[in-house]
Amino acid sequence: MNTTPAIRLTGLRKTFGALTAVDGVDLTIRPGEVVALLGPNGAGKSTTIDLALGLARPTSGDAELFGAPPIAAIREGRVGAMLQGGALLPSLTVAESVALVASAHRHPLTVAEALERARCTEIARQRVSKLSGGQLQRARFAVAVVSDPDLLFLDEPTAAMDVEARRTFWQSMREFTDAGRTVVFATHYLDEADEYADRIVMMARGRIVADGTPAEVKAVVSGRRIRATSDSPATPSARAALLELPGVRSAERHGDRITLVSDDSDATLRALLTAHPDLHDIELTAHTMDEAFLALTEQRDTEGALS
């Protein structure tokens, strides 16, 4: 069995002046994995993809595709990419755009096959300048798959698509990945990552803050916050008792207000009400994604990445 990773990023860093866009990323992706790079704006997803593709030079660290420098795998036509800034020539038709890229590869698909895979057959003769946002994304996908790559990078591929276009896009992607190929896609959306990836790598502030199956990452992201007012004095042993409650990940107290973050709010609430009947004004709120990213980044700063 071939065990060479499709992607191996080692200690990857990229700074732009004083800003650190990618801050020590170590990541190995095996052939056949469908991986979502999930993170808020500015997390470093696009820069990580650019570094993995050899489009940007790392400040330090190293990127390999199929055990070799990215350029080697790209020259062999093993890598396709659909990037945010990737423009098509406006005066060409969709079919001409695909044919142009096909001509640069040794073993491309036929133009008709690439158009079919990207659900572009009916827009084949349209000029790129006349396409809607969603159609343009499909055309870019056709261009990305025409080399019949083993590995595909997609940077926010569904950004300009409506719900129906997204569904169609992911259907064509499934056909691509069912054949055992590797896909890495960047997204802001947990639901998209959850539905289409085998593995979610979550980034915040240039770092990997969580890496696991969608179920594992969702469990981290979907913690609940419980707030309550306590009339009893704030003592270290009272805080320790709160931390002992089932599901509780953190406990803070400011004045008479207590805030708990819980991975199992039902169990926490039941135990809380039994053990601390003095508590009142209890509120339960869902963690927002932003809070989760923040919490994970802080956690990473003190404990290392979850994985």
Ligand SMILES: Nc1ncnc2c1ncn2[C@@H]1O[C@H](COP(=O)(O)OP(=O)(O)OP(=O)(O)O)[C@@H](O)[C@H]1O
């Ligand atoms: N060429 C550049 N010059 C200067 N700063 C840059 C450059 N490219 C990216 N950055 C900065 O690096 C950080 C990471 O950006 P990046 O585009 O990688 O994040 P992202 O997670 O892909 O965000 P988004 O979801 O908005 O695309 C941001 O603060 C961005 O402003």
